[in-house]
Amino acid sequence: MVVLTGGSEVVALEVRLLDSRVLREVKELVRPHSPQHCYQCAKCTSACTATKVIPDYKPHLIVALTRLGLIKNLLDSGIIWACTECWKCSEYCPQDVAPVEVVIALKNLSIAMGYKPPEDLKMMAKNVVELGYISPPIEVLSKEFEMYGRNALALPELVKPYTHEGTINNLKKLLGGVYE
Amino acid sequence: MSKFLLFLGCTIPTKQYSYEISVRNVLPKLGVELVDFAEAGCCGFPLKGLNRRAWVYMSARILSIASKKGLPILALCNGCDTSLRKIKDILKHDEALRKEIADLLSNEGIKLDVSAEVYHTLEILHDFVGVEKIKSMVRRSLKGIRIASYPGCHMIRPSDIPHPEDPAEPRKYDAVLNALGAEVGYYPDRGGCCGATMLPYSARHALLIAASKIKTFKEYGFDAVSTSCPYCMEMIDGKQDAARTEVGDESISIPVFYLTQLVGLAIGLEPKELGLNLNISPVEEVLEKLGVSLYE
Incomplete structure (x- = not known):
């Protein structure tokens, strides 16, 4: 099987990597949206x-690869963390696939599988558990050059x-694994 | 009803101080009573990629505490505002998750109740105070200043839940600017993303997004930009210099204001009462036109 990705780059994917569990888990996480209804019109990508x-x-390619269970390369590359979660793709989608929800589900799955998120997100999780906010309060420079x-x-x-x-125990249970 | 829980979120009380200062000084003058909501904390929205359940739990916790207090929430940040609204919708349709979140909350003696009403700053100004009242209070008109309203993407998306603006016809922001005497106008991709959420993945690419937004404001002849989202402010104002350097385009320079700062200026407050000395972008350009000095 051959799948096109990243413009002209052609990547050969082995059929034995197919994993139907991935689609099941993603479907569970993105309910009530329906990635299985994607027909690859790529309107999401045109809006992204x-x-x-x-x-x-x-x-649209992330959705296609997810439906096939072929997410290893995707997760290895870390490119799913490029999503800005602006929700435009969902608005443009004629099939209620909600690609952004698929990407959020893949991010969640990757964490559960032991992949590391971007360092700044790790810090945010740690700060939320320890301080209650994604960062500690900082001093800012004014126009008069005063802090x-x-x-x-x-x-x-x-x-x-x-x-x-x-509260702290709940947050540690949910987010502790991300940064510990 | 004019009493609201002041829900600051994360970014505003830790670095975007000018939003908090302008809200605390402007809204009470318009008859809005603010009640501190110190036990709220982060809404979890930035962490949904790490653990979606953590996000749902954190927003549900905030809604539940507010419901018990019996007061509506005023969310200043677009992320917080959308997060709370989205969680209401998610929990309505997912019984298993509702049970799970209720169990987590019971560990800290909180009963799951997401019924608290949620409002954004823009709704307070447009729907509760109203443009007529704002217009009647203007002492320093913004006449002759052409301002691009940049509400921020989560003001209108995802559109399957209620939002402060009508996603199909977002007109409230411009109506408030008009009430201040300012001119408004069209530019493409008004609902576009500022790129802030890409910062953890690639700061360089996030800056390219911000630079392209700022370039559009300039190309369409605006004197200034206004936003009501701290993340948009962080990108378009705070990282304006970095964006200019990144793309090497000297034309990337425009004053950026929070909506509450502009309302405050128009009703006669002084720049420091609005935290304007903390804006990074060249807000002096607009202040000069109004005959106001930042440094008095």
């Missing part, structure tokens, strides 16, 4: 924010939003 700056990123933090701007002190141990 990421495609405009990273031409190798093509949502301002919340205190200097007379904004209320930022407290940790979680006080209950149950």
Whole structure:
């Protein structure tokens, strides 16, 4: 079997890599949308924010490969993390495939399979568990070249939003594996 | 009803301070009472790729706490706003997930209840305060200034859930700008993405997206841009210099304002009451036209 990807690049894929479990798991995660209804019109790719700056990123091909269970190359390359989750592809899709939901499902699957996400996302997960926010409050430079933090701007002190141990345990259970 | 839980999200209370400052100073002057919501934290939207359940749990937790307080939520960030609305929809249609999230919340003594109402800053200005009232309060008209409204992609997408703007005819933003006396206008891909969510994958490519947005604003003859999303602000204002350097195009330079900063200016507040000294883009260009100095 031969599948076209990334413009003119031709990649031969072995049929024995086919894994119907992938489509099952993705279908479960993207409910009520329906990746199995994709007929490869590529309207999603014509709308895609990421495609405009990273031409190798093509949502309709990601959906096709996912339907075939051929996601190993896709996950190895890490290109799924290029998706900006702007939801344009879903709006353009005439079949309610919701390619963005497929990509989010693939991201989730890749984490569950032990692939590493981009470093900044790992930090965000750690910060959310430990601080309650994706980053600690920073000092910013003003136009007068002075540094301002919340205190200097007379904004209320930022407290940790979680006080209950149950919240922290829940978040550790859900996100701990990402950064530990 | 004019009392709202002030839900700041992550980006606003940790670095996009000018949005928080302008909201805290402007909205009460328009008759909106803000109640701090310190126990909210992150809505989980940026983490859905890592674990979708974590996202649903985090937003459901925030909605449940608000429901118990019996107050509507004012979400300043487009991401937070869409996240809370989307979670309501997801949980409505997925009983198994609802049960799972209810169990997680019970570990911390919270009862799952996502009924709390959610509003975005734009709705507060347009639907609750209203353009007529805003118009009547204008002391410093933005007449003669042509502003591109850039609401941000999650103001209208995904369109299968209710949004602050009508996804088919998003006109509220321009209506508020018009009420301030400003001119508005068309430019292509108004609902386009700013690229902020691509930063963790590739900062360089994210900057290319931002640069192309800014170039469009310039090509269509705008004097300034306004957004009501902290991520758009981070890209179009905060990373404007980096975007210009990345593509080597000196024309990439335009003042960028939060909507609440423009409302504040028009009703007569001073630049520092609106955090305008924290905007990175050349906002002085517009302030000069209004006869306002940033440094007094």
